[in-house]
Amino acid sequence: MASDRRTFITLGASAGAAAALGALPAFAQSPSPAATPGTCTPQLCTVPTTAKPVPWARPADTVLAPRRSAWDLTPAQLSRLRLAYQRMAALPASDGRSLQGQRNLHAYYCVTCNGGPGFPGGDIHFSWNFLPWHRMFLYFHERILGSLVGDPSLRLAYWDWETPARAFVPPAFGVPNANPLYDELRYVKLGQTISRMLTNYNTGAKRFYQLSLVHRLLHCSWDDFGGTAPNTNPDGPSGGVVESGSHGFVHVSSGGDATRYDKIPCSGDMAILNTAARDPIFYAHHGNLDRLWNSWETFPGNANPADPAWQNLAWSFFDEKGVWTSMTVAQMADMQHALGYGYEQKITPSAHMLRMTATPERRIDLLAKPRANALLLGEPASVAKAPSAEIVVGGLPVLGEGDYELVVRSSRGTFPLGDLFVTPHGGGHHMKMGAQFNVCTPLWGDYVSPPTPNPKLIAVLLDPNKAFYLQSSSVAGPRLAAAAGAALGTRVTPKRAELVLH
Ligand code: C2O
Numbered sequence: 001m002a003s004d005r006r007t008f009i010t011l012g013a014s015a016g017a018a019a020a021l022g023a024l025p026a027f028a029q030s031p032s033p034a035a036t037p038g039t040c041t042p043q044l045c046t047v048p049t050t051a052k053p054v055p056w057a058r059p060a061d062t063v064l065a066p067r068r069s070a071w072d073l074t075p076a077q078l079s080r081l082r083l084a085y086q087r088m089a090a091l092p093a094s095d096g097r098s099l100q101g102q103r104n105l106h107a108y109y110c111v112t113c114n115g116g117p118g119f120p121g122g123d124i125h126f127s128w129n130f131l132p133w134h135r136m137f138l139y140f141h142e143r144i145l146g147s148l149v150g151d152p153s154l155r156l157a158y159w160d161w162e163t164p165a166r167a168f169v170p171p172a173f174g175v176p177n178a179n180p181l182y183d184e185l186r187y188v189k190l191g192q193t194i195s196r197m198l199t200n201y202n203t204g205a206k207r208f209y210q211l212s213l214v215h216r217l218l219h220c221s222w223d224d225f226g227g228t229a230p231n232t233n234p235d236g237p238s239g240g241v242v243e244s245g246s247h248g249f250v251h252v253s254s255g256g257d258a259t260r261y262d263k264i265p266c267s268g269d270m271a272i273l274n275t276a277a278r279d280p281i282f283y284a285h286h287g288n289l290d291r292l293w294n295s296w297e298t299f300p301g302n303a304n305p306a307d308p309a310w311q312n313l314a315w316s317f318f319d320e321k322g323v324w325t326s327m328t329v330a331q332m333a334d335m336q337h338a339l340g341y342g343y344e345q346k347i348t349p350s351a352h353m354l355r356m357t358a359t360p361e362r363r364i365d366l367l368a369k370p371r372a373n374a375l376l377l378g379e380p381a382s383v384a385k386a387p388s389a390e391i392v393v394g395g396l397p398v399l400g401e402g403d404y405e406l407v408v409r410s411s412r413g414t415f416p417l418g419d420l421f422v423t424p425h426g427g428g429h430h431m432k433m434g435a436q437f438n439v440c441t442p443l444w445g446d447y448v449s450p451p452t453p454n455p456k457l458i459a460v461l462l463d464p465n466k467a468f469y470l471q472s473s474s475v476a477g478p479r480l481a482a483a484a485g486a487a488l489g490t491r492v493t494p495k496r497a498e499l500v501l502h
Contacts, residue, residue: 066342110273186255225241250285255276310329
């Protein structure tokens, strides 16, 4: 099994290949057009050093500076970043600070190397290790880049692919000529979108992830968002939805068909864990995931785990002097102070989500007896003055990844309550496709308006005995059919439901 993993685990799970990055099967429309015979990046597993790690301490030259979108860099910021990568790439591979050394370090902590001779065990993917390890890795990477141009305020650029107009390779990274941020072994090219339907080479199955919806993940719990402790139960939860959703999707849509990492034409570097950190866009992609995490952890009501098992996690990296340095999760709790960076713009929650944090004025229990949950409000002076209502339903059995709409069918008629975004939860060590799903997004409906003689009457009369049905969403865009379990339109029985009026 261990050698299978070293050899076959790729970014995506597919019928033939073992599991990989984010419950995402290996999907791509075609092999990397950049690949020419004999040019696939070989997979490598090297032990970074045998040195004893030195505990990290906040460097005296730490300054607070924001990371900025790769789309918004000034010409001076861009040329400085390019110069830094040019120098990083020019360092000998034996130097842990080189781009090759950085790639090797990431590979070392990956399942593709994990378990081999000299490898410590403890993959940093597929569990709650994922977000903090990559935060640390980017921090040390950024420090190295800064030192190579003598500027401790140099910051990585992030790739804000959740903005639809930016779900393309940022020109800073995509321009091919004389560009240290360009990687020839990258599937997606300048001007091409990563927001597209991916097709599995082997099975023909389709896959799509709506990157523009990641702001909804600010409502996930930590377990759903960031994952849980590594879990050897193949069906147990482990990796969070950030990792298994947008993370894997962008890797594969940027890197190409992950099953072709050793075939001609081969996949791009980003497609598989072992080679991904060889492409400078890896750091911009992970910068955005870290930005998503920072947006989550600073959103009201959210908090990172206090569990000492998480807080005491520690890994080692090369610092800007090449010193093998260990850092703990607890050491970077105050991210801006400890690590010296923030994000110029966070990922903002929707207005609906902001309202969810307000104190509810009234609640009714939708699972109470039908009569008791009837709530009839008088006609508001105007529709604008009418109260808005949010429906929160817990414990729904979920059909599969995609967008759904929740509708209520009652004696008063059928009406929609809002759309529902369902995203895969990585299941266990192998993140089996379809093993677990999460609904992190509360449902909402601005106005729950059953058909009444007076359409302005805001009235709710829900009958829990025949209330909730999932149907295909009205949200535009590609989406999956139900992947598992019950068919769309099947009645679902919520374990918890409430209506909150504002
Ligand atoms: Cu360590 Cu995006 O992978």
